[in-house]
Amino acid sequence: MRGWLHLLWPQLRSLKNAPKTSQSRERIRYLFFGLLGLGFMGLTGLGADWFFGLFMRAEFLSTFLIEKTLNIILVFFLGLLIFSNLIAGFSTLFLADDLHLLVSSPIPVGRLFLARMMNTWTQASWMLFVFGLPIFAAAGPALNAGTSFYFALPMILLPFTLLCCGIGCILTMLLARFLPAKNTRDVLIVLSVVGFLVLYIAFRLAEPETLLEKDRFQDLVGVINAFASAEYSRWLPSTWSLTAMMQLAGPDPVRALMPIMTLYLGAGGVMTLGAWLSRKIYLRAFDTAQTGRRPKDTGDTETQTIRRAVFPKDPVSALVRRDRQLFLRTTAQWTQLLLIGALVVVYLFNFKHFKALQEFQIIGALGIFYINLSLGGLVIITLCARFLYPAISLEGKAFWAVQVAPIPPDVLLRAKVKWGRDPMLLLGIIMASGASILTEQDITMSLISVGALALVTLCVCRMAVGMGAIWPQFHLDNPTRIASSLGGILFMIGGITYLLVMCIASIPVMVVIRDFLDLGVYPSANRQFWTICGVGTILILSGLIAWLPLSLGRKRLEPR
Numbered sequence: 167m168r169g170w171l172h173l174l175w176p177q178l179r180s181l182k183n184a185p186k187t188s189q190s191r192e193r194i195r196y197l198f199f200g201l202l203g204l205g206f207m208g209l210t211g212l213g214a215d216w217f218f219g220l221f222m223r224a225e226f227l228s229t230f231l232i233e234k235t236l237n238i239i240l241v242f243f244l245g246l247l248i249f250s251n252l253i254a255g256f257s258t259l260f261l262a263d264d265l266h267l268l269v270s271s272p273i274p275v276g277r278l279f280l281a282r283m284m285n286t287w288t289q290a291s292w293m294l295f296v297f298g299l300p301i302f303a304a305a306g307p308a309l310n311a312g313t314s315f316y317f318a319l320p321m322i323l324l325p326f327t328l329l330c331c332g333i334g335c336i337l338t339m340l341l342a343r344f345l346p347a348k349n350t351r352d353v354l355i356v357l358s359v360v361g362f363l364v365l366y367i368a369f370r371l372a373e374p375e376t377l378l379e380k381d382r383f384q385d386l387v388g389v390i391n392a393f394a395s396a397e398y399s400r401w402l403p404s405t406w407s408l409t410a411m412m413q414l415a416g417p418d419p420v421r422a423l424m425p426i427m428t429l430y431l432g433a434g435g436v437m438t439l440g441a442w443l444s445r446k447i448y449l450r451a452f453d454t455a456q457t458g459r460r461p462k463d464t465g466d467t468e469t470q471t472i473r474r475a476v477f478p479k480d481p482v483s484a485l486v487r488r489d490r491q492l493f494l495r496t497t498a499q500w501t502q503l504l505l506i507g508a509l510v511v512v513y514l515f516n517f518k519h520f521k522a523l524q525e526f527q528i529i530g531a532l533g534i535f536y537i538n539l540s541l542g543g544l545v546i547i548t549l550c551a552r553f554l555y556p557a558i559s560l561e562g563k564a565f566w567a568v569q570v571a572p573i574p575p576d577v578l579l580r581a582k583v584k585w586g587r588d589p590m591l592l593l594g595i596i597m598a599s600g601a602s603i604l605t606e607q608d609i610t611m612s613l614i615s616v617g618a619l620a621l622v623t624l625c626v627c628r629m630a631v632g633m634g635a636i637w638p639q640f641h642l643d644n645p646t647r648i649a650s651s652l653g654g655i656l657f658m659i660g661g662i663t664y665l666l667v668m669c670i671a672s673i674p675v676m677v678v679i680r681d682f683l684d685l686g687v688y689p690s691a692n693r694q695f696w697t698i699c700g701v702g703t704i705l706i707l708s709g710l711i712a713w714l715p716l717s718l719g720r721k722r723l724e725p726r
Contacts, residue, residue, distance in 0.1 A: 546626055558578075
């Protein structure tokens with residue numbers, strides 16, 4: 167244990183020294199996201215408490231429904247944690263930068279494996295405590311559980327996560343023994359994204375919220391009764407955790423000791439198995455992991471290669487082409503295009519509910535316009551924060567090569583804007599036009615919706631690149647961490663503020679257009695004045711957003 171803890175000492179010291187950091191922005195970021203996480207956990211607990219409260223209406227089936235729900239959640243987290251640890255294990259066990267030093271040092275392989283397994287556990291197992299713990303705690307009042315139930319929940323979830331981590335790391339080691347680790351990880355990431363998209367879209371198309379309607383509750387009871395005789399698998403850790411929770415909430419909590427002991431013995435057994443197996447295959451798997459994909463010999467001569475090359479016509483096109491190739495070569499980046507496609511499908515699918523509200527005259531054409539503009543704008547702002555704001559920072563510590571190149575900073579900024587502007591603009595047009603078609607808007611309102619969202623997209627793209635240049639994070643290589651920095655938060659706030667001002671300033675303009683289209687009424691002098699003020703505010707604000715951040719970013723990137 168002494169040598170094992172010694173390998174974990176750098177991570178422990180970093181956690182200990184984190185509150186002593188002198189960077190005030192980091193402290194603000196930790197505080198902000200800590201409060202955000204606590205708020206999310208509280209809202210999740212309240213939502214789960216309301217959901218379990220609905221089950222209490224069925225007096226004889228309430229306990230059975232809660233037990234089935236908890237089992238589904240535990241099985242879901244079982245698969246999610248195993249797969250997450252499997253993916254993260256490639257980075258911690260085989261692709262980390264310090265592994266070359268550790269593998270060549272006289273450290274027992276089993277001890278090294280256990281230390282790296284704990285690193286994997288910290289990276290991939292936190293989601294159960296943030297997303298799952300509030301749900302399990304919310305089931306306590308519905309089950310009339312005592313105080314011991316809430317204190318024992320972390321003790322139950324801890325070995326459950328260790329079991330999943332051990333299984334995932336063992337699978338990682340077995341796969342890396344025969345296949346290069348980086349290629350295998352990329353394939354698994356693609357398969358996981360595709361699987362998630364299929365399940366998510368199928369879940370939304372099934373409309374599970376209709377099961378809570380009163381006229382459908384009898385069908386739900388019939389389905390539950392049909393599966394009432396089904397038994398849980400005794401070999402799954404989720405079953406052991408579920409049994410422990412239900413026994414703790416029952417009249418005799420002492421009976422929960424057996425499943426809890428089973429969880430801890432299972433976690434210890436898996437860790438021991440992984441340490442023993444690592445002595446047999448880890449070093450060979452590590453050697454295989456360092457083998458990269460070799461380029462194929464096509465037999466082309468140097469002259470043929472130069473003849474086939476396509477040279478960009480200007481520096482902006484060259485930088486855009488480079489960024490596109492880097493984007494497509496990074497699996498973690500381009501696979502998120504699949505998530506964006508699913509987001510657009512779900513976004514357009516939900517507009518059929520707004521169409522129903524329009525048919526019942528709850529909202530009118532203006533309401534549909536502002537829903538389309540606000541929701542589409544929020545989607546564009548979120549995607550710009552993820553892809554365009556980190557664009558400058560992802561140049562990394564080699565940004566000096568860009569600075570000494572014979573190009574001014576505004577060329578780099580224009581290239582970053584052009585790289586992300588066209589895809590974002592196409593996405594905005596698809597969302598605006600698709601929502602207008604689904605809600606059967608007339609051609610004029612549809613064109614105005616497309617134009618308004620296109621204007622927001624153009625301005626927000628320039629704003630994202632400019633603010634990313636004002637607060638660059640060249641020491642970070644993770645786009646998610648860059649987007650979650652203090653500058654990324656300020657960009658999100660600024661983008662949402664711009665979208666809100668746009669919606670408010672466009673109200674007099676849209677009212678005049680609606681009255682003219684529906685009633686043929688020309689605006690009065692007072693309305694003409696407010697219409698001119700609204701148009702002027704939109705144009706001035708959009709021009710300022712499109713110019714100021716890029717100007718400040720250009721000055722920030724000038725060589726010193």
